[in-house]
Amino acid sequence: MSDSAHPAIHPAPTTFIRKWVFSTDHKIIGIQYYFLALIAVFTGLALSVLMRLRLAWPTESWPWLETIFPVGFEGGVMSPEFYLAMLTMHGTIMVFFVLTTAPQGGFGNYFLPIQIGAHDMAFPVLNMLSFWVTFLSMGVMFAAFFVAGGAPISGWTAYAPLSALGEVAGPGLGSGQDLWIISIALFCIASLLGALNFITTVLNMRAKGMSLMKMPLTVWTWFTTAILALLSFPVLLAAGILLLLDRLGGTSFFIPAGLVVSDTVIESSGGSPILWQHLFWFFGHPEVYIAILPGMGVASQLLSTFARKPIFGYHAMVVAVFAIGMLGFFVWGHHMFVSGLSPFSALVFSILTLAIGVPSAIKTFNWLGTLWGGKIRFTTAMLFAIGFVSLFVSGGITGLFLGQTSVDVQLHDTYFPVAHFHMIMGVAAIFGIFGATYYWFPKMFGRMLHEGLGKLHFWLTFIGVNAIFIPMHLMGIMGQLRRYAESTEFKFMEPLQPYQEFVTIAALVTAAAQLLFLVNFCWGMFKGKKAGENPWEATTLEWITASPPPHDNFGGRELVVNHAAYEYGVPGAPRDYVMQTDPPLETTK
């Protein structure tokens, strides 16, 4: 197995460009991905704040915003098309450039090779290429803000034929939509390359003794995520190309015959809008797990480390991760219960969807089991991991409503699913990212983040996200529809205005709290306390090497792994933790 494990030891780069820009070092690439995600997340956050202002005070004038966005805020009030453009870009940027990029591209790139004892990824040049294609993709996406007509208004799901017809169907559906599709296609290619690299690395590059069942759960989740990406992104890529052909090449994959848009007959023949939905959600549902699985791995790693206990039910956790990943490919139809899908297939999709609740319950149960009987150390990283578990429960359990055909009918496209997916794939995943950041920052930058500031960040964020998204479920029950620039036109949504204001205020406070994180991050990089090799007294391989690790990760050492990933509190061991490379214990059972 590990004989083939020593190819890619490339010499350390000497020039600035090779070291920091076109680097083939997985650690630098991980950091590049992370910073890309950081820019994206603050952009996406700013867009959501703008949307929240419009929703809470639809008629209020904001003259200072007009100076920043002369087109979108004419007269100081956000135009509905600007609202829809914000909505599309917020969703797209967050899903692709944050939730897919930071956990996998960022932390996965940096720590997967180190945690399995490899010197680098299997294909370092391919790795560099993945990042730069992602970078290009984000550039193209951001360019959509600035073209004539602005960013597209068709939502992150880009349902055809709205997304296929061009400017006749609405503003932003011209060049903005073209750029959106091109960007997504590039992103698919980058993710595909990344996935190949991750899978090959896990299978071929493990150090001596690092059997699959000794791997940290983080590695298992990155590995599973890579498999999901490998199987789902090509489908989105194909769909994107077909959509682009419909727009520019005169084809009719997604445009049915006989459309009349604004009294204009559209020349097309026989395409299917439902086909787009199938292709999109065949990617889109696994994508949810691409976003959340690495967070589950991080939560497991952190809970075990800071509870000073082995993970409860390691094997069950591995099986559950795989089960969630694989079942995730057979449930895409639950996004389409009211689309005109065959009512018979809806029955099957519904039962499979609820079945995903089973491995999810196993995960939750085992996280609780890991805390049980522990000696919990409340670091900032641990707080975020505990917050992750809480949010995972709150956000996941509402899937039981939406996965049922008959309950979904009323809730579909209301704020209820918006609250559900923000809670689970949004903030739970982000809590995974925050936990990972507070935990691994010392390893990545050689300095500690400020714990006090970090804890304040946690408290405000944890209270904030609950205050935003729990009431949003109720708003959905009351009938608040999503993607509405304002809800003043309908009587049944009138009672909801106070809730809109409450949620906006909670969102403003929560958004402001993220500045604490930014300050802490910048401060920590330059002024933080120097970190030792193993500040958390953790067991996995990244903690046996310097902070930050040398170019080849372990300074030329040949590693032999003797222990499982999370051996804390072993009776008879000299310390309360046994590192994976520690010599075998004499007193083991």
Place this chain on the structure above:
Amino acid sequence: MALALAILIWAIVLASVVLFTGEFGWFPPQISEHGDAMDAQFNLTLIVVAIGFILAQVALGYYVWRYRDRSGARAVYTHGNAKVEVATVLITAVTFVTLAIIGQRVWIGLHLEDMPEDAVQVEVTAQQFAWNFRYPGPDGKFGKTATRLINDQLNPVGLDSRDPASEDDVVTLNRMAVPVNRDIRLTLRSKDVTHSFFVPALRFKQDTTPGLAIPGHFKALKTGEYEIACAELCGLQHYKMKGFLMVMSDQEFEAWLKERAEF
């Protein structure tokens, strides 16, 4: 720290329970024959979800507080317990799958049951950003339509006047009348992009997908005027795409239809 976090988690649980059981708003009052079963399924799910939510969060808060680091012995050394894992799988699998199966009854009633012959037919044609409704008239047959005849002002659904069946068809804009306590059979279409026909009070939502004629049916049990909203993003004025469902007595309905036919 431990206690603060435990209290916060419990406070979130308490706030959620208050929010979902107090007088903070709920579904709009429902008026359809199938609506009660749908709401009942929601409530059943709510009970299952609440039990899982409360158990998990309360345990999380308790463990966080109970197992905080206090000086003394090491943590309990265990790798898990296969029996409890299996029990968790069995309990959740049985609960969730049973829930899914019970919920299907309503769905089957909504989609897979035959309509009686005397159902009132209405064709819904959505467009950016309006609702067109068509009634077949006394002959009970919808006349032919053609795309090239569509004109938003004069002929919004493109009725073909050469077809005699089209002569008595009644087309209305944004207002849909139906008789109370009668089966209504819908055919849902769209002229341009995907919309979604949503009547909150009816517990009825169905996308109108261009290129498809999607069937649907309901029975309204209470007279009155109810809002129709578009639930699928369809463009700029999605948030303004409003219609009204008017549920009236048989006589009122006949009179309403007649009035429109003469017009």
